[in-house]
Amino acid sequence: MTFDISEFRVSAGEAPKLNKRDTRATTGWDSNDKDGGKQRVLELNERLEQLQELLWAEGKNRVLVVLQAMDAGGKDGTVRHVFEGVNPTGVKVASFKKPTDEELAHDYLWRIHHHVPANGEIVVFNRSHYEDVLVVRVLDLAPKSRWSKRYEHIVNFEQMLADEGTTIVKIFLHISRAEQQERLQARLDEPDKNWKFDPGDLIMRERWDDFQQAFEDAIAKTSTNDAPWYVIPADRKWFRNIAISEILVQTLEGLNMEFPAPAQGLDEIVIPD
Ligand code: AMP
Ligand code: MG
Numbered sequence: 001m002t003f004d005i006s007e008f009r010v011s012a013g014e015a016p017k018l019n020k021r022d023t024r025a026t027t028g029w030d031s032n033d034k035d036g037g038k039q040r041v042l043e044l045n046e047r048l049e050q051l052q053e054l055l056w057a058e059g060k061n062r063v064l065v066v067l068q069a070m071d072a073g074g075k076d077g078t079v080r081h082v083f084e085g086v087n088p089t090g091v092k093v094a095s096f097k098k099p100t101d102e103e104l105a106h107d108y109l110w111r112i113h114h115h116v117p118a119n120g121e122i123v124v125f126n127r128s129h130y131e132d133v134l135v136v137r138v139l140d141l142a143p144k145s146r147w148s149k150r151y152e153h154i155v156n157f158e159q160m161l162a163d164e165g166t167t168i169v170k171i172f173l174h175i176s177r178a179e180q181q182e183r184l185q186a187r188l189d190e191p192d193k194n195w196k197f198d199p200g201d202l203i204m205r206e207r208w209d210d211f212q213q214a215f216e217d218a219i220a221k222t223s224t225n226d227a228p229w230y231v232i233p234a235d236r237k238w239f240r241n242i243a244i245s246e247i248l249v250q251t252l253e254g255l256n257m258e259f260p261a262p263a264q265g266l267d268e269i270v271i272p273d
Pocket of ligand 2: 071072198201
């Protein structure tokens with residue numbers, strides 16, 4: 001199946017209308033075919049592995065993947081499944097937690113810029129500078145007069161990265177409130193998931209509607225041609241993995257990369273005994 005990734009892309013200036021989207025959708029895939037879906041992820045994984053090697057070998061492009069979601073939205077699982085088997089040399093994950101005192105003593109992009117990809121690299125942001133218009137807005141960690149200007153900074157910052165050779169893909173894992181409840185409950189019920197349970201997540205959950213509104217605004221205001229947002233139905237993890245793998249594979253294929261030409265005269269070289 002070829003799958004049209006533009007289905008999930010939010011065009012520049014478009015409102016994502018999160019509350020109208022089905023978080024259980026399996027667009028282009030039979031919702032009962034979970035096994036086939038998992039198989040597809042493995043195939044895409046192999047392709048991604050090849051493309052990542054090419055990206056690294058060619059060393060001309062940089063790829064930044066931004067992952068955002070509500071708590072228990074599947075960011076960690078996405079990193080685990082989508083990049084399974086990809087050579088860790090060329091893929092880095094940067095996780096952005098509560099800022100340290102040193103980070104808070106700077107502007108909010110200071111800690112971010114340092115982690116953007118270099119030539120040949122894929123960097124995945126697990127949370128990102130978007131927290132500065134999400135949690136910061138919802139929990140009032142900065143006055144509105146501060147955070148409301150950040151959308152424009154972010155658009156400009158990302159445009160600069162794109163103009164300088166970075167390909168940017170931003171992904172919102174869209175889960176339902178009911179799915180979040182189930183996943184948080186599983187963290188309480190299953191001993192091997194207990195470590196993931198953070199009581200703070202319940203405080204955030206109380207603010208569900210405010211977070212949805214903050215995501216709605218952030219996506220609407222910052223999806224651009226060079227740094228588009230994709231809203232992925234993410235209640236079904238296997239479908240989420242297919243959709244994101246497809247987006248990455250098709251984005252990398254779109255770079256039309258080539259292995260560097262071999263050095264001259266390789267066929268005359270004899271490796272000594
Ligand atoms: P986790 O991803 O579950 O490890 O949680 C990280 C926590 O850090 C989340 O509660 C985020 O909301 C919080 N966080 C990340 N970035 C920021 C930020 N810029 N300001 C405040 N809190 C943040
Ligand atoms: Mg957490």
